Amino acid sequence: MPHRQLPQIAVVVIGYNDAAHVTDAVRSALAQGPAVREVVAVDDCSTDGSAELLARLAGAEPRLRVVRRAVNSGGCGAPRNTGLDAVTAPYVMFLDSDDVLPPGAVDALLTAATEERAEVAGGLCVRRELPSGREVPWQGRLYAERAVIARPARRPHLVHDTLCVNKLYRTAFLNAHGIRFPEGRFRYEDVVFTARVLAAGPRFALVPERVYVWHVRRSAERLSISLDRAGIDNWRARTEASRMAYEILLGAGQKELARAARAKFLDHELRMYARELGLRDTRYQRAWWTHTRAYLAEYDAADWTPDPTAPGRLLARVVLASTEPRDLPRLRELAARPARLLPPYTRAADGTPVWSADLPQVTLEPLLTRPVRLLPFTVDAQLRPRARGTLLRLRLHELYGRMEEACPEAVEVEWRMRDGGGRGCVRAAGAGSVAFTPALDGTWTADTTVDLAALGACGAGTWDLRLHVLFADSTGREVTAHAVTGAGRLRRRAVVSARHAVVLVQPYATHSGALALRVAPGARGVAAVVHRRLRRLID
Incomplete structure (x- = not known):
């Protein structure tokens, strides 16, 4: 029997009050074929009948085990840890109750992991907008072609893919390094888990095949953590997860990856939240601005190089230079993809391009030599x-x-x-x-x-x-x-x-x-x- 057909995979499915979707998630895991030895469904103390539904499924499917937590964790990390502690298979994957694994996902990842002797194998995740069905690749550049990476430091862009669900992990690798998710009501647990994985220096195998379908339901009554960004606590949690990721990588001696993680925060998180800042009330804007300035003050000089006018870095420099929220429409456009720098285009007394007359310390001089294809023109x-x-x-x-x-x-x-x-x-x-x-x-x-x-x-x-x-x-x-x-x-x-x-x-x-x-x-x-x-x- 080919190795990819051997029952070597455990899929940990977590869910809370998601009876409408959890069946589809579990069945998509079981449908992966004989390579799946077990599906461990962790119910995080649901009250909508999810546990009973899973129990009925398990009665007809010997590969399905249901673990019901006695107390709701308030997050995704603890139930994933519960499932991870229960698996017996050599490899493990994670699946959320409102998402699915596409056909062939397990075989693609297992083949790559075994043939390349990799501790981690990753594949393409697509975000599927519902109900329209529009699909957007997540970090498609990283999974454009097959690749084997002996050490994560050789591909710093790995820090941009903070998802845990589009990857296959060698169970012994996670256990040997004590790699687990943050417990409790911790948001963005994927960011911290991924940093712990990268810090351990695993051998990575990347494949271009679709291995995960992330369902995005913006009209859902209860938004997912990644979509529910209206409260300032969400932003504080995001920055805390990013800070922890940086400290984990730096503490492990992965300086290049730690620097890449900080750059990724500026290019991704900061730009995403800045685009939405104008939609928030004045109280939120002030709290966001104050918290962001405090967080960015932790950056050192090397974090602003090599290009201080890259959109995320320029946006951050404006925030640091002003004690109060300002220029929100202009910052929104700068945070767009691709970035747009709206007029007016001001110069200092010596002719140097600057952000504005009252913020001359935010220089735009690198725009004079930046390649035209990278300029934020409008x-x-x-x-x-x-x-x-x-x-x-x-x-x-x-x-x-x-x-x-x-x-x-x-x-x-x-x-x-x-x-x-x-x-x-x-x-x-x-x-x-x-x-x-x-x-x-x-x-x-x-x-x-x-x-x-x-x-x-x-x-x-x-x-x-x-x-x-x-x-x-x-x-x-x-x-x-x-x-x-x-x-x-x-x-x-x-x-x-x-x-x-x-x-x-x-x-x-x-x-x-x-x-x-x-x-x-x-x-x-x-x-x-x-x-x-x-x-x-x-x-």
């Missing part, structure tokens, strides 16, 4: 209704002379359906390449039209604007556009469609300030919009 986008269609006006801003130096010639316009959900119609071409025209104010403009009826022909959904700016040297860069509001902007509008009779289109700015369109075609789409508006009025 393209404004404004929709204007016209009798013969809808005009999309694009305006590219100068950035300390770098745009003039690169000589922007044209821009390619494309609308992409965000929630395609496998319907096939996920893109709508714009007018192809549209030439830029230099303006007297030092900007470049380009006008094209938007066929709103064509977007509606693909059904209800959200469309994101993507631009590909082309320069004179034949290089280019894909960017999103800053949504311009004000006089003349297009509000919700009804558009005549040969297929649907009428299409409702609503432009809006995303959390990061980019232009997007919500489209609702036909009588059913119109009715759904009216129903949602009435419900908001009633609520």
Whole structure:
């Protein structure tokens, strides 16, 4: 029998009050085939009948064992530790009750681990937005191709994948190093667990196959920890987990990984929460700003190199330089992906580019030599209704002379359906390449039209604007556009469609300030919009 078919894997499934989904999770683990020796389902003292449901499943499946905790832990770490202590198989994986393992996940990871003699094998996780079905790869760059990494320090980017669920671990390795999750009501336990794994210096095997489907239910009554970011306690927990990860890696002598973990915090966590800061009230903003400044004060000089104008580092330097929240709209755009640095572009008395006149200590001088493809330049986008269609006006801003130096010639316009959900119609071409025209104010403009009826022909959904700016040297860069509001902007509008009779289109700015369109075609789409508006009025 091939080694990948031997019963060597334990899958630890944890759940709390998730009777609606836990069956699918357990069955997805059992369906992996004979390589799965046991599925250990840990019920964290549920009160919704989950334990009874699992007990019935176990009665018909000898590979399933159910462990019920007597007291709810309040987190995910303790039940995972409970399951880990109960497994007998040589390898172990983790699965949350509201997610699933795709077919072939176990075989792909086990084959890699055994053939490469690796203590840890990791594969691609996809975030599946529900109910749309849109899938977004998690850390796809890391899993683009097969790789074997003798020591984590040789691939510092490993610190960016803090998930524990898309990996297979040699049980003896975890036990020998005493690697466990934080106990109790500890949020972001994955971050600390992953740091402990990396600190132990395991041999890693990476595979490009999909091995985990992470279900994202933003409309759920009880949001997951990663989605429930409205309270300041969530941010404090995030920074504490990041601090612990840094200290674990540094304490193990993994200085390069510790430095990478700090850089990852600036590029990922800080940018993510900064994009949402404008949505919070003043009290939250002040608390966030004060806590963030205190945390960033722990960074040393080496943490700001080699590029102090990289978006996350620049954002952090602005926070450190000001005692009060400021420039939130501008910071939101800087935190976008890709980053956009909105005007005004200020210079100090000696001509050095700076963040603003009252924050001259935040220098932007590295922007003068940074490659054009990495510059946080800004393209404004404004929709204007016209009798013969809808005009999309694009305006590219100068950035300390770098745009003039690169000589922007044209821009390619494309609308992409965000929630395609496998319907096939996920893109709508714009007018192809549209030439830029230099303006007297030092900007470049380009006008094209938007066929709103064509977007509606693909059904209800959200469309994101993507631009590909082309320069004179034949290089280019894909960017999103800053949504311009004000006089003349297009509000919700009804558009005549040969297929649907009428299409409702609503432009809006995303959390990061980019232009997007919500489209609702036909009588059913119109009715759904009216129903949602009435419900908001009633609520």
